Amino acid sequence: MEVTLADDATAPKKVYRCRYVVAALPLGVLQASLKCHSRQHQIDQSDTLQRSLVRFDPPLSAAKRASIGRLGMGTHGKIFLRFAATRGGGHTDHGSDESGHEHPFWREYGSRVNIATTKADYPMQILNLHPYGRSGTLCVHVYPPLSIGYNGKDDKQVVDDCLDVLRAMFxxxxxxxxxxxxxxxxxxxxxxxxxDTEPEA
Structure with missing residues (x-):
């Protein structure tokens, strides 16, 4: 088996010979390469996008192409929560006020990156940005199906739900x-x- 790699059509090609290949490709690139992307017409008209595609020789079987064409990607929402870093409600870059009264939440969990994963009916994972220098900030990753429209709730209701989950956890x-x-x-x-609705989200 041969794998040929090149940065673009004019670049020198590198050829690797091997028995097996594990191809880890973004789903969109894989579907576009197999001509089964939902926006295939737009991709076919773009020279830039065409340079990102791969070619299988011999082609993948019809069954494999059909299976890949049915795959989809889920919506991944993020909720950013910025809290006071001190027990008295103040906020400093170092997570404590002049008296050093760091809030117990940050004293116990401030250095943990992934605080927890949570219950099945609220599929989310919490990334703690506090140890990365974003004092008092949590990034809540929300997964499908909840992330698709948040069950019809407005932003304030979504935040309140996140706070309730955090209160139960701690x-x-x-x-x-x-x-x-x-x-x-x-x-x-x-x-x-x-x-699912914001182009730059």
């Missing part, structure tokens, strides 16, 4: 804060993305 922090005190730091601002 309710053990109540012992550090006292009864009736929110286990989460004060929410300063937020942003909900809609990948």
């Amino acid at each position: 309710k053990h922090l109540q012992q550090h804060l006292g009864e009736g005190v929110d286990v989460l730091p004060r929410l300063l601002d937020w942003k909900v993305t809609h990948w």
Whole structure:
């Protein structure tokens, strides 16, 4: 088996000979290469896009091409939540106020990158941007089917749902804060993305 690689049509080609090939391609590139992309006509008219395609020789079987043509990609939403870094509600680059009163949430979880994955009826994963220098910020990754329209909820309702999930996950922090005190730091601002409707999301 031979694999021929080149940056573009005019570049020198590199040929690799091997028994097997594992081709890890983006789904869109694979479908466009097999002429089964939903926007195939647009791709065929673009010289730039054509240079990204691959060619199988001999061609893949009809069954494999049909199977690849039926594959789809899901919508992946992101919700950004920026909290106060201190127990008193302040916000600094270092996560503590002048007295060093870091909120218990950040004291316990501030260095963890992936805080948790959550329950099945709210499919999401939380990326903690706090250790990356984005003080007090969480990025909530939301997966299908919830990310497609968020079950008809508006952005504020989506944020409230995320906060409820977080409160349930970290309710053990109540012992550090006292009864009736929110286990989460004060929410300063937020942003909900809609990948299924926003071109730049």
